[in-house]
Amino acid sequence: xxxxxxxxxxxxxxxxxxxxxxxxxxxxxxxxxxxxxxxxxxxxxxxxxxxxxxxxxxxxxxxxxxxxxxxxxxxxxxxxxxxxxxxxxxxxxxxxxxxxxxxxxxxxxxxxxxxxxxxxxxxxxxxxxxxxxxxxxxxxxxxxxxxxxxxxxxxxxxxxxxxxxxxxxxxxxxxxxxxxxxxxxxxxxxxxxxxxxxxxxxxxxxxxxxxxxxxxxxxxxxxxxxxxxxxxxxxxxxxxxxxxxxxxxxxxxxxxxxxxxxxxxxxxxxxxxxxxxxxx
Amino acid sequence: xxxxxxxxxxxxxxxxxxxxxxxxxxxxxxxxxxxxxxxxxxxxxxxxxxxxxxxxxxxxxxxxxxxxxxxxxxxxxxxxxxxxxxxxxxxxxxxxxxxxxxxxxxxxxxxxxxxxxxxxxxxxxxxxxxxxxxxxxxxxxxxxxxxxxxxxxxxxxxxxxxxxxxxxxxxxxxxxxxxxxxxxxxxxxxxxxxxxxxxxxxxxxxxxxxxxxxxxxxxxxxxxxxxxxxxxxxxxxxxxxxxxxxxxxxxxxxxxxxxxxxxxxxxxxxxxxxxxxxxxxxxxxxxxxxxxxxxxxxxxxxxxxxxxxxxxxxxxxxxxxxxxxxxxxxxxxxxxxxxxxxxxxxxxxxxxxxxxxxxxxxxxxxxxxxxxxxxxxxxxxxxxxxxxxxxxxxxxxxxxxxxxxxxxxxxxxxxxxxxxxxxx
Amino acid sequence: xxxxxxxxxxxxxxxxxxxxxxxxxxxxxxxxxxxxxxxxxxxxxxxxxxxxxxxxxxxxxxxxxxxxxxxxxxxxxxxxxxxxxxxxxxxxxxxxxxxxxxxxxxxxxxxxxxxxxxxxxxxxxxxxxxxxxxxxxxxxxxxxxxxxxxxxxxxxxxxxxxxxxxxxxxxxxxxxxxxxxxxxxxxxxxxxxxxxxxxxxxxxxxxxxxxxxxxxxxxxxxxxxxxxxxxxxxxxxxxxxxxxxxxxxxxxxxxxxxxxxxxxxxxxxxxxxxxxxxxxxxxxxxxxxxxxxxx
Numbered sequence: 001x002x003x004x005x006x007x008x009x010x011x012x013x014x015x016x017x018x019x020x021x022x023x024x025x026x027x028x029x030x031x032x033x034x035x036x037x038x039x040x041x042x043x044x045x046x047x048x049x050x051x052x053x054x055x056x057x058x059x060x061x062x063x064x065x066x067x068x069x070x071x072x073x074x075x076x077x078x079x080x081x082x083x084x085x086x087x088x089x090x091x092x093x094x095x096x097x098x099x100x101x102x103x104x105x106x107x108x109x110x111x112x113x114x115x116x117x118x119x120x121x122x123x124x125x126x127x128x129x130x131x132x133x134x135x136x137x138x139x140x141x142x143x144x145x146x147x148x149x150x151x152x153x154x155x156x157x158x159x160x161x162x163x164x165x166x167x168x169x170x171x172x173x174x175x176x177x178x179x180x181x182x183x184x185x186x187x188x189x190x191x192x193x194x195x196x197x198x199x200x201x202x203x204x205x206x207x208x209x210x211x212x213x214x215x216x217x218x219x220x221x222x223x224x225x226x227x228x229x230x231x232x233x234x235x236x237x238x239x240x241x242x243x244x245x246x247x248x249x250x251x252x253x254x255x256x257x258x259x260x261x262x263x264x265x266x267x268x269x270x271x272x273x274x275x276x277x278x279x280x
Numbered sequence: 281x282x283x284x285x286x287x288x289x290x291x292x293x294x295x296x297x298x299x300x301x302x303x304x305x306x307x308x309x310x311x312x313x314x315x316x317x318x319x320x321x322x323x324x325x326x327x328x329x330x331x332x333x334x335x336x337x338x339x340x341x342x343x344x345x346x347x348x349x350x351x352x353x354x355x356x357x358x359x360x361x362x363x364x365x366x367x368x369x370x371x372x373x374x375x376x377x378x379x380x381x382x383x384x385x386x387x388x389x390x391x392x393x394x395x396x397x398x399x400x401x402x403x404x405x406x407x408x409x410x411x412x413x414x415x416x417x418x419x420x421x422x423x424x425x426x427x428x429x430x431x432x433x434x435x436x437x438x439x440x441x442x443x444x445x446x447x448x449x450x451x452x453x454x455x456x457x458x459x460x461x462x463x464x465x466x467x468x469x470x471x472x473x474x475x476x477x478x479x480x481x482x483x484x485x486x487x488x489x490x491x492x493x494x495x496x497x498x499x500x501x502x503x504x505x506x507x508x509x510x511x512x513x514x515x516x517x518x519x520x521x522x523x524x525x526x527x528x529x530x531x532x533x534x535x536x537x538x539x540x541x542x543x544x545x546x547x548x549x550x551x552x553x554x555x556x557x558x559x560x561x562x563x564x565x566x567x568x569x570x571x572x573x574x575x576x577x578x579x580x581x582x583x584x585x586x587x588x589x590x591x592x593x594x595x596x597x598x599x600x601x602x603x604x605x606x607x608x609x610x611x612x613x614x615x616x617x618x619x620x621x622x623x624x625x626x627x628x629x630x631x632x633x634x635x636x637x638x639x640x641x642x643x644x645x646x647x648x649x650x651x652x653x654x655x656x657x658x659x660x661x662x663x664x665x666x667x668x669x670x671x672x673x674x675x676x677x678x679x680x681x682x683x684x685x686x687x688x689x690x691x692x693x694x695x696x697x698x699x700x701x702x703x704x
Numbered sequence: 705x706x707x708x709x710x711x712x713x714x715x716x717x718x719x720x721x722x723x724x725x726x727x728x729x730x731x732x733x734x735x736x737x738x739x740x741x742x743x744x745x746x747x748x749x750x751x752x753x754x755x756x757x758x759x760x761x762x763x764x765x766x767x768x769x770x771x772x773x774x775x776x777x778x779x780x781x782x783x784x785x786x787x788x789x790x791x792x793x794x795x796x797x798x799x800x801x802x803x804x805x806x807x808x809x810x811x812x813x814x815x816x817x818x819x820x821x822x823x824x825x826x827x828x829x830x831x832x833x834x835x836x837x838x839x840x841x842x843x844x845x846x847x848x849x850x851x852x853x854x855x856x857x858x859x860x861x862x863x864x865x866x867x868x869x870x871x872x873x874x875x876x877x878x879x880x881x882x883x884x885x886x887x888x889x890x891x892x893x894x895x896x897x898x899x900x901x902x903x904x905x906x907x908x909x910x911x912x913x914x915x916x917x918x919x920x921x922x923x924x925x926x927x928x929x930x931x932x933x934x935x936x937x938x939x940x941x942x943x944x945x946x947x948x949x950x951x952x953x954x955x956x957x958x959x960x961x962x963x964x965x966x967x968x969x970x971x972x973x974x975x976x977x978x979x980x981x982x983x984x985x986x987x988x989x990x991x992x993x994x995x996x997x998x999x
Contacts, residue, residue: 671945
């Protein structure tokens with residue numbers, strides 16, 4: 001069906017198109033362009049911020065790379081992000097499904113629903129210090145522990161996101177499978193999970209962004225410097241090398257780059273996922 | 281569905297590729313000194329001194345081969361230290377300021393009393409006293425040994441002062457005259473970097489010891505006096521200074537301001553020795569010097585503001601308390617103390633160790649003679665955020681509020697907020 | 705009706721109980737226990753370490769006489785209301801525009817979603833630089849006085865933070881609105897065309913009501929997020945100048961960790977939690993009722 005609409009020659013709404021493109025250039029790209037210009041310039045070449053550099057200086061990236069110990073921080077961040085992503089998608093989706101489907105049948109699940117949803121509104125600051133103590137007791141003050149905590153802490157938001165989508169799937173689907181003798185895990189993995197794909201995309205993006213960009217939890221949990229994440233390193237970096245904007249911006253771009261690469265490759269999937277999955 | 285798999289695989293391989301690519305390179309350096317003997321952790325609240333501490337640790341290792349000392353200097357060190365206290369995971373040695381962060385650690389009973397150690401006698405009494413003053417109940421015990429000290433005052437551009445033939449001002453009137461002279465010559469006399477609110481404390485910290493009643497801090501704590509009625513002159517002079525600040529002084533950050541100052545965009549800046557490194561990083565040809573802030577017209581009253589910038593403490597429950605003490609002792613050897621202050625443009629609390637750098641020559645004599653006053657805010661309760669109040673006063677100033685009204689409002693606020701914070 | 709179905713349905717499979725039970729225990733251990741501890745500390749004088757005593761409701765009562773807390777609430781509400789409204793208006797307009805028959809649709813959409821991917825810490829740093837250097841330079845060049853200073857150092861600092869929050873936040877909201885728009889059956893529009901409803905009338909009478917579910921999600925999530933605003937402010941003003949941009953979360957962090965008021969700020973955090981929950985429940989009630997009426 002989608003293909004039909006593409007093939008039909010349409011009258012494009014050019015004024016809107018042009019306005020949107022202007023918006024992209026001025027609002028979205030200008031700040032990023034500025035960041036790039038600063039990152040590739042020499043400190044002496046900063047009079048006109050937006051002008052192209054007289055000479056491109058890639059040394060900034062090299063210096064930033066070395067100073068922030070980029071490879072190690074990247075490894076830590078990527079580890080946390082990827083592991084969290086995989087486990088979040090598997091565990092949280094099934095939890096949300098179990099809760100939503102059984103809410104009407106059992107008080108327990110209804111209770112769980114409200115329990116998780118209400119936790120969404122707890123400010124991180126209130127649990128921060130007790131959490132640090134708790135995490136220490138269980139030896140979770142390392143990248144493995146923090147990953148585990150992310151998976152657990154994602155439950156409220158993800159339950160909230162999945163609920164609508166699960167509701168929209170007719171229960172007859174489950175029932176038919178059940179009559180065929182499938183167990184809940186089979187029903188979920190073979191029938192429900194594929195249908196939930198759009199919402200899974202939403203959840204995936206949100207988890208990815210959350211863990212990649214978070215710096216409060218790493219700040220208080222990861223006391224060992226070799227375990228630091230990229231964002232945390234930026235926070236340190238800003239204070240230590242404050243005057244050298246060229247270096248600082250090169251470092252910011254290094255952190256943004258992996259996200260941009262993922263985004264460019266998966267852009268269509270991400271967009272379609274969010275669009276189709278967010279509201280049901 | 282296919283797309284999803286392809287995409288996931290792509291991200292996966294991408295990440296995996298990067299990981300293996302980078303993982304290898306970072307393995308090598310990290311564990312050179314693996315399973316050797318004693319391991320200690322040195323926690324510094326100043327990210328700026330990490331490199332020199334590392335050098336000193338390396339030197340220590342020349343004589344103590346079996347000891348590994350790991351330096352931790354995180355961002356937001358205060359917060360991190362507090363979380364470490366909460367989980368009872370203290371380092372072995374702390375290097376921190378003699379401020380209310382120290383008071384919190386000390387009053388929680390986390391530190392070992394070092395009063396009996398030999399090196400205590402080599403430390404200047406005035407700085408030891410400053411540490412006693414911030415101990416809980418002003419107990420006269422050295423839970424922290426003063427190591428490096430700082431100086432706050434007016435930092436000036438030497439070339440500009442020479443160019444206009446300006447003498448170092450010794451009194452408030454002379455100071456204003458100098459400012460006027462520079463302004464008439466088309467120079468920016470004072471640079472203020474109040475986007476970072478803490479810098480707005482610098483003039484206050486320099487003026488308050490000169491002009492406030494000497495017993496103010498104790499009396500205020502006991503509720504026997506108030507800011508209202510004692511600090512009017514300070515606020516008046518503070519507001520007077522704002523008349524000479526550059527446009528947009530509320531919007532300039534410390535970093536940008538340092539850069540601008542280093543490039544000769546202003547003649548003076550009120551800050552401390554810790555900023556000098558930053559100026560020289562932006563412009564290594566810059567010639568700067570420092571003089572005591574002349575807040576009073578009575579020259580004898582104009583102290584250099586100097587406090588304990590770094591003190592060393594040994595934590596209780598350290599498994600290697602003896603080794604930690606030995607390291608502190610090593611740090612306090614004159615030769616090593618000298619190494620530290622030379623790198624940091626700081627002053628030493630160790631007797632006889634003098635800072636010879638030109639950039640702070642103007643305050644050296646006062647410091648050696650003990651004509652110093654501690655930072656008043658080290659005595660304020662820790663919940664009392666004076667910088668926010670001053671910054672608010674400055675904001676009101678830029679909004680054109682009447683000075684008299686602004687001052688009254690500010691001082692009343694000071695008393696109110698002080699009382700709220702002054703609960704134990 | 706409920707009763708009837710529950711009688712008919714088979715019992716819930718044990719796997720569900722076990723699975724959700726395990727997760728609930730984990731969640732309870734690592735999230736709820738710290739939270740309950742936080743609540744408990746709000747009734748004490750704990751400083752984050754060392755000994756403590758129960759002080760009853762002292763911390764809560766103190767909140768009502770503390771100007772700092774009052775100001776933080778005022779700022780936070782002002783910020784949350786303005787930002788929530790603006791983010792929804794802009795996102796709605798953007799969504800409609802992106803849903804129009806435009807060329808390069810997917811590419812354009814991809815660009816508008818980009819800010820969401822970048823993370824508020826670094827975006828905050830970048831905009832810090834823009835407000836401190838680029839805009840003042842521009843303002844001076846054009847001779848506009850209001851633009852020639854760093855907005856973050858003035859009374860209007862809140863607008864700087866709002867601008868950055870919009871820059872980051874519009875992307876996600878827009879996408880949700882687009883999703884809502886695409887779920888609207890084109891038949892509805894055709895019918896409307898026959899009735900002669902066009903332009904704004906068509907939007908207000910047909911499109912907007914049908915966007916109700918998207919609107920609900922966006923309003924609740926943005927209001928919740930902006931009531932807890934923290935990252936952007938820490939990256940840009942750290943609550944200044946003065947205390948003019950100190951949000952509740954920033955106050956909790958600064959005073960609770962830096963200012964030795966851990967117990968008192970725990971009380972504040974509990975209060976923030978209650979406020980956010982009340983507002984969200986209220987929003988959900990009102991908006992869901994509206995959805996039902998329209999649905």
